Amino acid sequence: MTAVPDVSAIIPTYNRRELVIRAIHSALAQTREVDEIIVIDDGSTDGTGEALKAAFGDRIISVRQANAGVSAARNRGMAMARGRYIALLDSDDEWMPEKTAKQVDWLEAHPAFGMVLCDVERVDIEGRPIDRFRRRDVIREDGWVLPMVLQDPALAPVSAMFRREVYADIGGFDETLATAEDLDFHLRIASRWQIGVVEEALARAIRGHDGLSSLSRTYDDYTRVIERCVAESGDRVSEQDKSRALAAGYLRNARGAIFDNRFRAAWAWTRKARGTSADPRIRQNVRATVLLGFKRMALNLAGRNKR
Incomplete structure (x- = not known):
């Protein structure tokens, strides 16, 4: 009988030939061996498949699919995984050598x-x-963290290791979301499972090498995720925490719109936040966001007058 592997690493990639090789090397360098490394090549056109075969041979499982997005790639990898624990590693991220050992020990x-x-x-x-x-x-x-996570659901998939039962329970990433799919995944796990933290930097994320997604789509997806979780959270989250989370999400969108010089959208998000929660901290953040908007508008006007 074939033994069940301990850890499966899931690595989605798209046109990141050099970066994904770095990511795989970091998985192979773990002090506690990763039992299977599954790379889903999401339709790359930069020779990723050939490079992986040359660099790693049968040390990894590499599967190519037609381009369907990072959520579909992660989901295919998780469906293939046999490990008791599943760890996510995006192709522009890296693991520190002790990550697998320390997170497996924590879960056990x-x-x-x-x-x-x-x-x-x-x-x-x-x-x-x-x-x-x-x-x-x-x-x-550590524990039942949904009320806390709802206020700021950023996940950073590279930071996560979870039990196979979690995937079986909640399913994979929402493939209808172009962005914010990691936030949604985090919230769905927090809704049904306890979550803990190893207070060490066991992963590294490389930023600033890809273009930005459509900001308007990002705002829409983020809002959809927060509103859906609030609607489904029931009595697991207090009404005060629900309204605070919604308002914080709307203000996050407002600040993003300000830096994108989309001031009409920013004022709309700000009004929505102000009408959602009477929490004094939210009101203070509303005022700070409005002030930020006026400062940004003044800087833009000053820049135009100098031309």
């Missing part, structure tokens, strides 16, 4: 928990530090 010491996260170092393409994504900034204590 906490059998009631479905997923464990870690901090992430964010760097530019040259490896220069940008910042550190600290999970304790949002998840202040």
